[in-house]
Amino acid sequence: MKHVIVIGAGIIGTTTALALAGAGCRVTVIDSRSEAGLETSFANGGLLAANSALPWSSPGTPLQLLKWLGREDAPLLLRPRAIPGLGMWGLRFLANCRASKYQRTAAALTAFGQHSLAIMERLLGEQRIEAKIRHGGLLELIRGKDAERHAEDFARMLERMGAKVTRLDGAQTAALEPTLAPIANSIGTGLLLESDAWGDARAFSVAAAAAAQRQGVTFRWNADVLGIDVRAGAVRGVRLHDDYLSADSVVVCAGALSPAVVAPLGVRLPMAPVKGYSLTLAASDLDFMPARPIVDDFEHIGVTPLGDTLRVAGTVEFDGFDKTLRPARVDNLRRALSRLFPRMTLPDNVRPWCGLRPMAADGLPLVSATRVPQLFVNTGHGALGWTLACGSAELVTSMVTGQTDGRGSPFSLTRSFW
Ligand SMILES: Cc1cc2nc3c(=O)[nH]c(=O)nc-3n(C[C@H](O)[C@H](O)[C@H](O)COP(=O)(O)OP(=O)(O)OC[C@H]3O[C@@H](n4cnc5c(N)ncnc54)[C@H](O)[C@@H]3O)c2cc1C
Incomplete structure (x- = not known):
């Protein structure tokens, strides 16, 4: 053997x-x-985002990186001191942002994501593993300028890759997910990706x-x-x-x-560590709980109900292998969460965490x-x-x-x- x-x-x-x-x-x-x-x-976003498994090296990313360079309040933070360490990885990452490569990578990732989810279902079905995976779809919010047009382009791209996408306007989104009612007017389109799932990694x-x-x-x-x-x-x-x-x-x-x-x-x-943060909140400290994961492209966060907790994950930070939990980055996530759920009172008892994503250049x-x-x-x-x-x-x-x-x-x- x-x-x-x-x-x-x-x-x-x-x-x-x-x-x-x-x-x-x-x-x-x-x-x-x-x-x-x-x-x-340990405490990632919990999303089994098989139908929207997209690379970060997208055509819009280089401009965002420049716009937010060194800004502690940016969702995507490139610290100037981290730039020399990125070297060849950084150049390759930028080269992969061209539209044709982005499309190819997205298609390969999504096909593999769907395949992976099917294997997970098989393992669970055969009872080879005892774990809770939730189904009911992922709700992606498209807000801000040109939201409807952007949402339509995005939905069509996902559909070409085999995803089942339901388009909802702001009111329909809030009807599906009442916790979003206070911000319904700001939602251009909600995209429901029904085949996605979630669980605690x-x-x-x-x-x-x-x-x-x-x-x-x-x-x-x-x-x-x-x-x-x-x-x-x-x-x-x-x-x-x-x-x-x-x-x-x-x-x-x-x-x-x-x-x-x-x-x-x-x-x-050709890999680099890319730091990300999450917050875990006890359901007993909250007066609301979304029924499914919500990904907000505007605030750059994902919010996922995980049993008796709510997980909020997001932020991208190029900071080498440094795993320091920076209060400013934790506060960013807290603020983004408050803006997404403006009627929520954030409990003091929030467990922050950060981890290093093992990111390949493409x-x-x-x-x-x-x-x-x-x-x-x-x-x-x-x-x-x-x-x-x-x-x-x-x-x-x-x-x-x-x-x-x-x-x-x-x-x-x-x-x-x-
Ligand atoms: C904030 C955040 C949110 C995320 N959200 C999602 C999400 O919603 N959905 C999703 O699909 N992914 C998400 N991810 C990504 C996902 O968490 C990672 O891709 C995944 O956890 C990587 O798993 P891994 O097993 O490769 O690495 P790890 O979990 O880091 O495991 C590597 C292991 O190797 C061990 N190790 C390393 N070197 C040695 C050595 N020399 N000897 C012995 N042991 C060693 C370490 O101790 C560690 O236990 C998120 C990541 C972050 C940071």
Whole structure:
């Protein structure tokens, strides 16, 4: 039986371990932390945005970056001091903003998002994993200047990619989602993406780890992988602080830290960390709760009901690997939330969090073999790791087990990042 080591137990590593075990591999997962999903998968937006899985490198992004350069109150903040560190990644990111590339990337991401959601449904249907996923669609609000025209262009693009989109005016949007009644006049169009779903990515990571354990997967917690051992041109194992584990294959699912894990082997991953924030509010502290996730393009936030909490996520910050929770950025999210729900009194008891999105330069994940035989990567999912996790796990598993070499895939490391 092939022994596969998975580095990282976030949403990507845990789902990968489960898929590998299902394919008959012996699997060991190693993570620096004490439990599954304690890094970027911990408190994300919770959206399974399969039908609007779009890259950030869009034609409008370069202008926004310039407009908001260095502004602490901007939803998308590029700190001037972060610019030198972005280097080649930054140039590639900008090159990917051209309209034709944006369209192609969006189509590939959306198709993969829909496929991933279908695999997740299958796992839940087969009761291989115990987790709560909610259905009922995602409501996207298009507000501001030219909202109707912009909404129509956007809806048509999503429909071309296979999404089912229902167009609502402000009053219809508020009728569907009464919590939005106070701002109904400002909503040009509400787009309901009925097939999207939502759930808690951290809870799913824990559930996937438990399901993997039931299938015989071993987890090594509080263990840093210090290096991957390659001899005679092939992977032999991994070095831990006080141990050595031999392996037939290694899959790197180390989130934003993945490039550092494989760099000593000459494998370059064109990725950068992109910081984002969330707030978690207890339902018992609120006098309202939306029935479904609301994504507000105007305030640049997503608001998601997650069991007995409300999760608010957003903001993009290029700040290197710095994970400092900056009060000004937390306040931005609070203010955006108050503007979206003006009649709400924000409780003091709000749990802020930030995490580093592992972002590939072209917005597509890196699910691929590498130049080192039997070394694979499943990383770089950026703002869509939760949405793409189950599809990515299945794809990398098919490579590890030799069913495909993945070379023609849009997620291969051999693709052009320009
Ligand atoms: C604010 C915010 C909102 C988001 N909202 C959404 C959303 O609504 N929908 C969506 O689809 N996605 C969303 N995302 C993106 C999603 O959260 C990420 O893409 C996803 O969590 C990445 O998962 P991962 O497993 O690759 O990384 P992580 O969760 O960071 O896991 C990587 C693991 O690797 C371990 N590790 C790293 N290096 C080593 C080492 N050397 N040795 C041992 N262990 C190591 C770490 O400890 C960690 O546990 C959001 C992200 C943010 C920040």
